[in-house]
Amino acid sequence: MNTDSHPAAPPWHVTQWFNSNGALTLDALRGKVIALHAFQMVCPGCVQHGLPQAQKIHAMFEASDVAVVGLHTVFEHHAAMTPVSLEAFIYEYRLAFPVDVDAPGADGGIPLTMAAYQMRGTPTLILIDRQGQLRWHRFGQVEDMAVGAAIATLIKEPV
Amino acid sequence: MNTDSHPAAPPWHVTQWFNSNGALTLDALRGKVIALHAFQMVCPGCVQHGLPQAQKIHAMFEASDVAVVGLHTVFEHHAAMTPVSLEAFIYEYRLAFPVDVDAPGADGGIPLTMAAYQMRGTPTLILIDRQGQLRWHRFGQVEDMAVGAAIATLIKEPV
């Protein structure tokens, strides 16, 4: 067992789910490695790099080992990225993994999950280990090889 | 002078302009080659290929020779791609050329300009010569080299 000390991943604040039968929670996914990909649909770096990478993770690893979750964290252009727009985006980009909508912050500020994870922007990739601990946090573009290695390392840890 | 017979480019039906001081018309642009790029903001092929190519045309050719015009032809997911969403998209993707919103078709059908040009989908690239005639119509991904050659050929024709 991994005996290092890592912070627990904060719970998610969600207003809506796509591609999911009911709400997903950290507790329900306990035992799997979670790849949490935070994005905005009108974010060039997300569309070009982050989301294709999340799709690749979803396709490459076993669903029994890794859960990929998209988190739509709208912190700008709120009126431009409503759930109805997101739904069309998910359809057209053929996103196959569950996507949730982050709960809006007070007064149009940073959404609640984004704030709880102290994200600096989008795209952000978070890895959570089988015990629900935060283990990786990257803002911006990350090499596929590094992501593959990080996920495989967490998979090998005991539950 | 080019004495071949080509159809005149149909007029544009526009409800709104971005990146433009006032409405642009075929008549006002007469004398220039026009690269008309039809797209939808939630269209992967447009985002990955069509719009970067339109940006490249805009950056490479002289404004006195070539006018690049984006045409937002929403023929699906209407509620997802409203002008307020398009405005954020134009800003985030740093589109530098004028973009207009195609007038909706009756009953949510094909927008009016898209129909008048008999476009089959997005992305579509249309080239109009200095005399306002239709000279090139391509649906889907097109090689940069072919586009550069086609535009340069039209530039060399007398007004």
Added chain:
Amino acid sequence: MNTDSHPAAPPWHVTQWFNSNGALTLDALRGKVIALHAFQMVCPGCVQHGLPQAQKIHAMFEASDVAVVGLHTVFEHHAAMTPVSLEAFIYEYRLAFPVDVDAPGADGGIPLTMAAYQMRGTPTLILIDRQGQLRWHRFGQVEDMAVGAAIATLIKEPV
């Protein structure tokens, strides 16, 4: 007719031809636009950008309008890039256009054609117009769209 004054393209100094029945000369190609691509087989920029672009030119334009010629200008690592190595390279990379070997310079210096054209290195793309005049000289990576436009412009000039 193009009445600007341009220098005549210097003749080629060639020791060997591949993909050609007999030697090609500027005189024999007079009337066509010539795209002369100078490369070395062990040059990463040539392999990644220059040669694929030359292949694209060869595939895109009519043979009656444009002649693509590869020029193997070995100015370093002479023993590493002999004609026998070049022959295997041409075969494996499926180069479909004529390629010639530039005549060695004195004492292992700059090869003769490379020197006559004052090239600064590889890859270099030279365009010669239908009248045998030098019209374009680019060292390094060049946009496909710009190359397509430059060639099409020369094609439109009268012989």
Added chain:
Amino acid sequence: MNTDSHPAAPPWHVTQWFNSNGALTLDALRGKVIALHAFQMVCPGCVQHGLPQAQKIHAMFEASDVAVVGLHTVFEHHAAMTPVSLEAFIYEYRLAFPVDVDAPGADGGIPLTMAAYQMRGTPTLILIDRQGQLRWHRFGQVEDMAVGAAIATLIKEPV
């Protein structure tokens, strides 16, 4: 400890080393994961995908965990890919890891190491675990993410 049964990696047959102080052997590297990349310098798939991937492995993982070794397996165009040509190639492509030349097979046939590993062509990527066992064998282009995951999995295994 990994108790599955895997075949031992066959010894290497080498005529020459580059980027290495003296010969490397499987025994000397025991305890590390070995990424053995078989290539030919005149092989487009190696130049475009295999070698950049090997460079990435070399840059990304700790030298104490992973040893990257290039294996030049000339099975065609022998006269075109001599060690003197390979040396220039290694220099121009800035290969930073040790590269060895596979010992020629009898009568110009398959080189000895290539034959011992039953490789089908180039590029081929072989992973050998910390105990010297064969664990991964891929011919052709492989996803960076899959390679990163495979190497990280082997790193986590005890020596």
